[in-house]
Amino acid sequence: MRSTHDQSQIKWISDFIWNIADDRLRDVYVRGKYRDVILPFTVLRRLDAVLEATKDAVLERKKFLDTHKVAEQDGALRMAAGQAFYNVSEFTLAKLKASAAGQRLRDDFIAYLDGFSPNVQEILTKFNFRNQIQKLVDSHVLGYLIDDFLVPEVNLAPLPVKDADGRIKLPALDNHGMGTVFEELIRRFNEENNEEAGEHFTPRDVVQLMAKLLFLPVADRIESSTYSLYDGSCGTGGMLTVAEEALHDLAEQHGKEVSIHLFGQEISD
Template structure:
């Protein structure tokens, strides 16, 4: 069981009453993703805001952000978990603004239809309480590895599906099974993968939560930190 997943899922107890157990995931899953992204971009937030003020063209902005931060995604909002709670009356609007100002490639919140949940949480007078709880969770990769983050996220999905009487296997493959698959995938290619300047592409046609892609990337970069790896995934379930 994921300790982090258990902690995040415990936040769902605050939703009891206005939300049914099978609805908890509509709030917990997108907020877990948002907090993870928030922690990742926090160190370079001011740099990105300065670049956004300088470059109006989104394509140019993306290039400049990538050069400055090394990341292909960004957020230009003046809000984050660090200051959202300072404006109690404007919390819902400010949170919506924060989500809207992610770069176009961060479209996950549209799939969750999360703005609808923001309004529902505000109406139930739960929004401030839930945001306060998530603010207390540090999900930066230096604190929570990609593997641990994947375990936590899949634990939450499993709990959510159990409440909805669905099968969690539709959404993820256990990490141990993925590690075995990755070892088999690279077994006969390890020597080739250590060559300088290699470029590889990896595609998962049933990506789920992306565990195969994440662990395959870790496996390759452990052998060759200078390797260039492009990851592609497809998933039927939005």
């Protein structure tokens, strides 16, 4: 369960996304407001990449459920997506890239957002992201942002990018790596806004030490079983993913097989 990205790759992805903000949002937003666009766009690109493999299956399941007038569809659509979330719109970011500009792109983009499951809708609401869309359209930036987040040099997907011969061109970005990228972006935005970055980011080596202090004393008591990990102030979930990795590694060292479920909450207004 080791993370598939080294720190140089994490930094490359973080730098790339950071530069999108400077390239596209300058003269449209003041620097302190870049985060209002870049953070939700980063989340959207990750969700879009995660759902790509099962997009057709979700649309087929949605059509079947509608045809048979099934009212409660959430569970079936999650199962079709193979994830805890889904999108039932006809669009992906790649399809939006081919959309016409202006108000047509705006309408298609909103339809794309509307297609996400209720749990993702809640995330978008917390970001107040819909309030930014018209401004991005009026400034002719929305299409460029979509293009930038789809460039082939950066992979935000949980699967590797391979060439025609099956060789890996870009490694997969697992949940831990994605969380690290997101935390790094938050840290940079907070520093730009003269906020206390330490309130939002705990260094990885500190988190890894905490995980060792938590699990090593009970390592010989780990059984082949199901475990739940909970963080009551989880932020982006970085501590949870590091703890999951540490527990998996210890279980493997002791010849045990474990299933781990992560739970967390975070409220930050």
